[in-house]
Amino acid sequence: MKILLVGAGGREHALAWKIRQSPLCTQLICAPGNAGICELADCVNIEADDIDALVDFALNEGVNFVVIGPEVPLDLGLVDRLQAQGIAAFGPSELAAQLESSKAFTKDFCARHDIPTARYDIFTRLDDAINYLSEMRPPYVLKADGLAAGKGVVITTDKDAAIAELRDFFGGKFGEASKIVVIEEFLRGPEISFFALSDGKTVLPLIEAQDHKRAYDGDKGPNTGGMGAYSPVPGFGPDERQRVIDEILIPTVAGMRAENMPFKGVLFAGLMMTEDGPKLIEYNVRFGDPECQVLMRRLKS
Template sequence: MKVLVVGNGGREHALAWKLLQSPKIEQVVCVPGNGGTATMQGCQNLPLAVDDFEGISKFAVENDISLVVVGPEVPLAKGITDYLQTKGLKVFGPVQAGAQIEASKAWAKALMQEAGVPTAKAAVFTEATAAKNYIRTEGAPIVVKADGLAAGKGVIVAQTVAQAETAIDDILQGQFGSAGNSVVIEECLLGQEVSVLAITDGITIRPLLPAQDHKRIGEGDTGENTGGMGAYAPTPIATPELMERVQTEVLERTITALRNRGIDYRGVLYAGLMVAANGDFKVLEFNCRFGDPETQVVLSLLETPLEDLILACIHQRLGEMPPLDWKKGSAATVVAASGGYPGDYDKGKVITGLEAAKLAGAIVFHAGTKLNADAQIVTDGGRVLNITGLGENFQQAIAKAYTGIKEIQFSGMYYRRDIGHRVLNQES
């Protein structure tokens, strides 16, 4: 079968890589793809925009594409699944109504409250004066979020009331475009974040291995929020007991609430949790797609064929699937970023050492790269590469990732040197 993957990041490279491990998959087409997918055997890039629904559907129909897997949230929020389904295509990713769970934090918060999902206290505002009055009443620290999609950067953890008021002005005055038409203000939760990516056919929902991301740009989890600077799985903080509670109190309640609203949600439901020191948790947010860079570590450990899981969701037969099969051990990924990220950065820097990193035992997933006219891999984004290691334990997996990243060079390259610091402290 032929599969089309929508997107151009590290998540999409990992999806294509995993799908091509199956003898059932003869070809993967990535739209638009990146330098890694352009040079991977069995994969080709198609230079279309992720929201060119007509162009994607025309290619898929004319080239006998059996399955479309949508990576990013933006095309899902714009209704790519709904559109392609009208053309008779099988699509993995929720319909536009379901994608609201990520596209609007206010909508998701209302759904969680309706479903009885544990989550932070919150209020929604469209006007700055009312929002600031609420903050002065609640005090700081407090979290200020742009309601809509802001590429993972529309969340400000304000340590003072003044910082929160500035964040409100920035959001409502357009720093994040239309994503800031309204603002969500939440209580500040303390603890460790855990990413639970689950797959669902709208009735049955199954979690994948829990992962932990590193969202801050600086070591010691300092500095600005990013799309993610590294991840590892399975995170030990998500104990079997906690995952049982997540299954019943979060995943199943949410799918039921969606179904009660008449939404047939098939795809990935990703719950971002905050786990407190006492082991209790609350949901910070939901995403309607695979996480990035969590997907790179989770899929590296998955043994069950990915297309079997996807097709079971599409055909609403997930409940008939046997338990998922996983590699033993751990996986970790380190993000190599362009200098200046998450702010302004240059593109077009030649990347060297990719093959040496692979020879050192790392898996190299491309994110912000492209293949230029001179057949060179060059930088083309903020997060450039995801260097991934597998091992019998976290120490081995993290060491393999760092051994690999030391082989790679490009002008301005930056990466955190403390990915996995929490689990390494536990193992030592």
Template sequence: MGKISNINILVLGGGGREHSICESLKKSKNVQNIYCAPGNAGIKKIAKIANINSYEFKHVLKFCKKNKINFVVPGSEDYLEKGISDFLKLEGIEVIGPSKYASLLETSKYFTKKLCDLSGIKTAKWIICDDAKNAKVILKTKKFPIVIKMDSLAAGKGVLVAKKLNDANKFLDNIINGKLGSRKSKIIIEECLYGEEGSFFFAVDGNDAKYLGSAKDYKRVGERNKGLNTGGMGCISPSPRENKKVVSSVLKEIVKPTLENMKKLGYSFTGFLYAGVMFTKKGIYLIEYNVRLGDPECQAVLARLKTNFLDICLAIKAGTLKKLKIEKSKNISVCVVLASKGYPEKYAKGIEIFGVNKLNNEGDVKIYHAGTKKNNLGKLLTNGGRVLNVVGKAKNIKKALDKTYDICRKIHWKGYFYRKDIGS
């Protein structure tokens, strides 16, 4: 594949993941312009903010044509579920992400469970319920602990490991009352698996899958994995369980059978795929798929990439991943999420953040903005539940943690918090 220069890219999203993606793309000399919609206060420093509603695809298309966009990178699964790839590709605009149907690997856990059974992929035993009310009836006959999953998307909060019936009923009542995801969502009830979890990331071009890296994430809001599930409070990369044999097993036993059967169904997958797995005594089991780069895992995984991220995107687009060697640093990276008081439930916005502007965002520690904005006076304010990501890397986990937490302690705002046990 010959080198392409003067490339214009549009990144969709406004979180820490998108900040990291923009920064990684900007490293290439072949990039002319990076645009981001809606972006945030941190992204604004390294990319041009596109003043469009990123969920109005007609506006996105108009912007792409006007600014000669070579390809679009959707950060969030929401864009993919709504069919951004299908819509733009029909108009000749390339998208680094799967079609709406192929996105079912993430947007419908029921679809993925059926595909796992078809493909012979190890996954927890499961049953499907028509809705949350039906699930409440069925759970009366089940032994606990048990896992309850919403079939549809719920911003990373649609899964509960229920230790007792009362916990399960509270979770299902939140769905019934419209406080969590869609009231109409089917519910999957799964056996509870035991073991260590890990996330394994792949670039996919429709024919080949190339390994990008792995991470161990920390989903619970509280230390020692207590409290509610969140979109992620931090991670380390690589996963402590990563080795050549494990990566080969995940690729051969889980990812390749999935992609082959998707192709047989007539929907080949292109973009980024991550397999969330569990290492059990009986082998490696698939827990879930995500059809995009995770947040905050993306920040830690991209920090270790030695291969230019633009080259990976271009190879996905051209179907030439087989020819591309993807290299990773031997360093360990750590990402810690700084969040607003009340997250993942109700939290205040518009609170002034202190300390960020005094820090040098170069070298082995980076600060990615996840939920920030600037007011008319130029003050940095909170604008979300997950506000900032601090990513540090070093030769070993201790040094990476020390570097990362040293920066975390220099940032503050009223009511902020972060987990102090990432990496443990």
């Protein structure tokens, strides 16, 4: 089987390392790849967001299966385009990818399907968002609606700083991604990343990991896409795992199917393990980076 892996990060390096172990893989190609991946695969100079070029390459080279690492090509509909050409792809459709590409969509989806999450509201106007802050207790949690490379969440205890961030968001800090802003309550507890696979009907749980989001030592500095990760996570046992599956993952897959957006691929739940149980912070629709690097090391099959 000729496999095309899309992406250029540490996550894709880990996926390439694992894919190469499969007896089904006769050739592995990566677009665009990196120096480490080039030791495992044939790298081609096509960027992960160049959807037309990726589809043309897969067709011309007789690719049998495409594994998509990052979120942007999923949001741009790469899976839909490949499947329309009869090429199998691992990942959700553009519609299902809204679970990551729109935080507002996900919060409303959780409300419709009784999935536990933080209290929230959604804003398209700066004045309304500033007024809502007066109803909230600090810390304030501000989220850009769209994709922002893991940097679209701001947590601050200072109201003036929160207002300044809102001005930046609505002023185009992340372009169209921050034209809609979600403000939600601050949840307390350890944060867990939990991963599962789905075929649109069933949930196949994988394992948990924990990453370090803040840029500096001592959990300080701005949020990043992840500075490091480890797995397993101390204190996350069978009971906690089952609650995540029953209360969050299964209702999500069932809800997406009921809304005619069946979810296929990796479901990555960012969770806060509160005193009241697990609550969803956000969904990602692909493996995390750096979490994928520790998951692939633990995966035995």
